Amino acid sequence: MSRADCLARDVTDPLAHARDRFSLPNNTIYLDGNSLGAMPKAAPAVLQAVAAQQWGNDLIRSWNTHNWVSMPQRIGGKIAALLGAQSNEIVATDSTSVNLFKLLAGWLQNVQMSDDPARCFILCERGNFPTDVYIADGITKLFTDRFEIKFVDSAAQLDAQIDATTAIVMLTQVDYRSGQLHNMAALNAKAQAAGTVILWDLAHSAGAVPIHLNADGAKLAVGCGYKYLNGGPGAPAFAYLAQELHGQFPSAIQGWFAHAKPFAFHGQFNPASDAARLLCGTPPVLSMAALECGVDTFAGIDMQQVREKSSALSALFLQYMEPLCAQYQFSLFSPHASELRGSHLSYAHVHGYAIMQALIAQGVIGDFREPNLLRFGFTPLYTRFADVWDAVAILKEIMASRAYEASEFNQRAVVP
């Protein structure tokens, strides 16, 4: 496929119109929406209204008149619609890390009470995103070693390890480095048969791949607001609690917004009857308003079309990269088959860090992950086929000219 073919494909792309929902800088090919989603065009005006009008002018009354008070449920309901859940099963709240803690601690409290000491393992992939592992590790200390993390080294080993010793399984649906995609339905069925559940981290899958939480038997999940959901830097995250658990799930961090009647100021904690029991403190309204703009970029979008375009974009990237892999020693770190991947591709290269800096300097923004991975995310709402062509063309030029050897590209800096 030539560049002209890519341009032609962009013209017939059924999602091409969605790009207009975003504000994107000129001369930039943004392949990092898997880390920070692009800004919805609506966001600045919405923030302006929430600040100047609602906060500045209407002040405290806005909790009612502008419905600040129900933002966690309203935005959660929109996310639920996107993920195949009911509106009272998801709330937008806190960070992914805090939500992981709440769901893990809540479930393990129930396991502890059920008096089945054999169920002692938190099953987890060794390569899981660090915060997931750290949170689980912290919880083992809080429960004074009643539970223990059991790592598996690869997804293939998971199936054999889910058994009557499993207290909970904690999985990230799409791996943050390789992009490997788990089969949610099959693993949930396996967990259910073993009398346990999977806590899904949807950070790299919500908004990227079609998700059917209810239909695929998911009971617990968290996800990120600032990646594919385009909710803004550090946007509030979300938490999913399946209806069947609503009556019995402890609010591990019992904040007032988790109360059935937060503003009655009751002395006793009486949790909300649905996923609102996973709320905690007062919602950060400004960040919530931006998150809602992000979630709204999916209005009317068919997630199946998103998946098809994501697969097509990454297939094209893979194809264009083949000669570079041969000539310049890039090595594909992601699964080759599209059905085994989320919406990003990672390549290992000994000069990975410097090459990514050189790409960014040329306007191609991907990111780098330790120890040597270049990561490229494809966000079908705003990535074009021609962007893929251009990105690889620029990379080829950088490799041919060895531009990445410049000292400026070898200064390490931190990026989440």
Add this chain to the structure above:
Amino acid sequence: MSRADCLARDVTDPLAHARDRFSLPNNTIYLDGNSLGAMPKAAPAVLQAVAAQQWGNDLIRSWNTHNWVSMPQRIGGKIAALLGAQSNEIVATDSTSVNLFKLLAGWLQNVQMSDDPARCFILCERGNFPTDVYIADGITKLFTDRFEIKFVDSAAQLDAQIDATTAIVMLTQVDYRSGQLHNMAALNAKAQAAGTVILWDLAHSAGAVPIHLNADGAKLAVGCGYKYLNGGPGAPAFAYLAQELHGQFPSAIQGWFAHAKPFAFHGQFNPASDAARLLCGTPPVLSMAALECGVDTFAGIDMQQVREKSSALSALFLQYMEPLCAQYQFSLFSPHASELRGSHLSYAHVHGYAIMQALIAQGVIGDFREPNLLRFGFTPLYTRFADVWDAVAILKEIMASRAYEASEFNQRAVVP
């Protein structure tokens, strides 16, 4: 003091200039800055820059180029300067509820390990703000009843109850209803002598009364960003961990931002060496940016002058209310003596709810707290002496005309 006297006093008020730092609606007397601080004038433009420029244009690079990554520490450092703490002792993060959980659970983990089973009580006032009590209650369940809440009915009973059975004391420095102010130094000394600590909730005192955390021997504290600190609706909160505890305090919710090197993606959790170990997930950048505007409204402000003006404003309100108390059965619920109070006053009245609605309809915004309290907050950076005169004049009119009996003022709605 006549209205003319009040106007004259506003002219000579050394804090009068600070009102210009805020955007306030016309025809409104805002006496609810203790619930939601007014909007700093700088906030809309800052939000616009963070959204359109930093997020929209600079995208993922802003974590470094605009220092998003250090916002929790930078803003925490500014709050520390205001509260008599060192800059590495406070971080801006999460909600007050989540921070209460982290400090309570972290301290109790250490108590549990110290193998002193007699230390079993979380000492707390019965009338404490609900979320504080709920959080403590949730923690007793997480620690499977190793700890128990012991309530005292009044502040006067506290002293006698702090002893070798106290695992931790949890106090709100200024009571959210009565405004009663604790003596921080004396109580910290009492706790220290008993081998325990006080976890202070500064929600109604930070930015309202002078606080000297280090000098007064405080070890643990949390506080709210959206009240007197003017950080915007649901602004991130803050957490204080005294330097002497830095080496030994568990990060109860071990998120990646609490790691010494969050972006090294280490497999092992290795906490930051200072209060940053209380961080958790990715900071909500937009809400953090507004919080920084709020904290900056205190730049160059002398907290002693804030306290003096707060006392003068509330003394005036008390004086103007005296005839109304006699004639219309308002009853002062707050301590009368200024040195025993924070920066708000509460009055009980059988028609409290309707009277507050009638006041709000006339542009005097205070709030109502169950069961029958009218609450008026005085925020010296933007409340004027003439505002106090006008507010009571309008209340007097409402009482004389019985305007509060209108049915529209008797419809209950929820407000945090």
